[in-house]
Amino acid sequence: MSPSGTTPTGTAVAAAPAAARIVYRRPATLSDVSTHYCPGCGHGIIHRLLAEVLDELGLAGRTIAVAPVGCAVFAYDYLRLDFVEAPHGRAPAVATGIRRVRPDAFVLAYQGDGDLAAIGTAEIVHAASRGEAITDIFVNNGIYGMTGGQMAPTTLLGQRTTSTPTGRDARLAGYPLPITEMLALLPGVAYAARGSIADPGRIGKTKAMIRRACEVQAEGRGFAIVEVLSTCPVGWGMTPREAATYLADVVPATYPTGVILDRGKTASAARADR
Amino acid sequence: MVVAATAPPKRVDAPGIADTFHPLDIAIDRCKGCELCVDACPKAVLALDLTIVNRLGHHPIRLTDAAACTSCALCARICPDAVFTVYARARKP
């Protein structure tokens, strides 16, 4: 027997018939609305992973989240959590303020590459250096999507953007910033990892990283960051499938994926995760 | 900016199937036609339905062969818009 009737997404399925079981449905913390993100945008995948992890760990009800400036400024419309909107780049400082006055909250910051690695570089370094017990999700798609596709600090050498129309030239625009490796040098950082949403296998590994980063906070170990390599099909001038292929084939040469640091494990076990 | 679906999403019926088990519920009003699931599906049974344009202006995804679907849920794992609800046949005792 087929599942009974039409099933609106986001609601519990009416008494599951004996013939079928649910393998996957959208997490409850993901709002039941259509997002403004472009077709194939990685934010949708990452929001979903975050919602799944928060639901699986039972953290959503005590989460206070900080939204960035960037395409994901609307994260508060898509994730059913208490949210505060931070000025551009300031999310780690805003999260620090929340963390210090709400010891029982689960504190989450969600940032893009401009937010974290350009205008907010001081804030992320110092929140990490203080070992603030927050979990920072850093979405790196190597471009400024919201403002129309300009260069980001993480744009690859040679990559064309609207502000590097002939391709990023190191002599003029510097090198892609390995901010997560830099943060991993700091004693206050308990977990630093880089994932990717290029295909289901990598997505699965990224979800495990996000889960671990949340557990690190829940265990009171210190600052946790997961950088997620993501796509911007419109900004990159590609179809979503082309963008996913580019993400899998080209980006990791500059930004290798894997667990960079996990102080809860031995160094050899951390390397084995790569 | 939020575009809410105002009606329950329609289900997809694969043509010519005697077995009435449906492995996928697809919220076709939320699909943006990005086709990431097309590449993710190991059985290649997902394709855009070019006969439909949904309220977002996209051709939504369609399950072309329900019998071939193994309920692996890789489509659901990659979908940026969480349009899939995946069912598996109950395990036989």
Add this chain to the structure above:
Amino acid sequence: MTVGVASHPHLAAPAERVLMKGNEAIGEAAIQAGCDAYFGYPITPQAELLEWMARRMPELGRTFIQAESELAAINMALGASAAGARVLVSSSSPGMSLMAEAMSYMAGSEVPVLLVNVMRGGPGLGSIGPAQGDYFQATKGHGHGDYRVPVLAPASIAEAISLVADGFELAERYRTPVILLADGILGQAMEPVDGRFRTLPPRSDDWSLSGADGRAPRVVRSLHLRPEDLEAHNEHLQAKFREIADHEVRWVGEQLDDAELAIVAYGTAARVARTAIARAREVGLRVGLVRPVSLWPFPSAALERLAPNVRGFLVVELSAGQLVEDVRLAVEGRAPVFFHGRTGGMVPSPGEVLDALRRAYSLTAARSPDDALPDEADPVGLIEAAEWRRFLAGCRHVDRSDGSET
């Protein structure tokens, strides 16, 4: 959350007078008023406030962070207040400029925070001497967009202590940032205070963030992309500012009942003015003082009422002239408004102010543009004689005794 004064080793039992440094008194006033969190960055002349909080807040199990910059500090405050805490931030002029962005966000998101600006000379790196050069910054919004914030200006350490508690109340009642505008003299001076600090009930509201368990999620935001939505939000904010303007004007008048001329000054300038007024009265000049305590909302009505009854106003500031513009706006040409100011960390002396008063008197004795103006040397630029000529040329004079015009 509040601590009895008697329990602190530096503070005597209530009603016993103690000598306190301004910066430290402001910090302790915040603590007694239930401040949950302090974020700051060292900058002269308010570093003692940060240092006081660095010692006291951890003693009480409350939050203290010396942030990596004023920019970080004010954003920590935004987060902490959005999460329900009573928050104090302090800085001085250059650091306040770094906070302009967050002021706009806090005003737009309606987040209460008390900010203390211990003003120093500017512009730029300026000097570490006292100044009042941030009046425009504080009262005209500070950051971008249509908004106002209440600004309170103490003229003594005792008044600063009481305005700290008032500031928290205003901030929370109206969901707005509030600025306490002091200067380097108030921050650094030590004055006797009676050791009584007002305590406030803990913050409670229905909008701050605590985790959405068991209720709908809350969002603290200032982004409203649809123009219709943002206009509605701005109308809501403007209605709030009108309510504040109707109810929260504060000013003090001294010796105005028989005043022929009124000085308008706030903070340290008002104290200098008070001494000058005492000396002026000794030589028969009947001068009074209008001392705004709320710089926004500005005591326009008080000046409007006073204008027909005085020969003129003299505005005294530790600046090139900022408050004077609001005085002129309020007076609307009904009386001449003169100005005396010093910049760079210099403080006007009572003697300078007395000279300015004498000059204002002699200028206002002239009844028509043809009257010769006194030709005393005026090396420091005390009075704008051009202002007086313009006034005479443009206004009618009303003889107060019989209502006839001259």
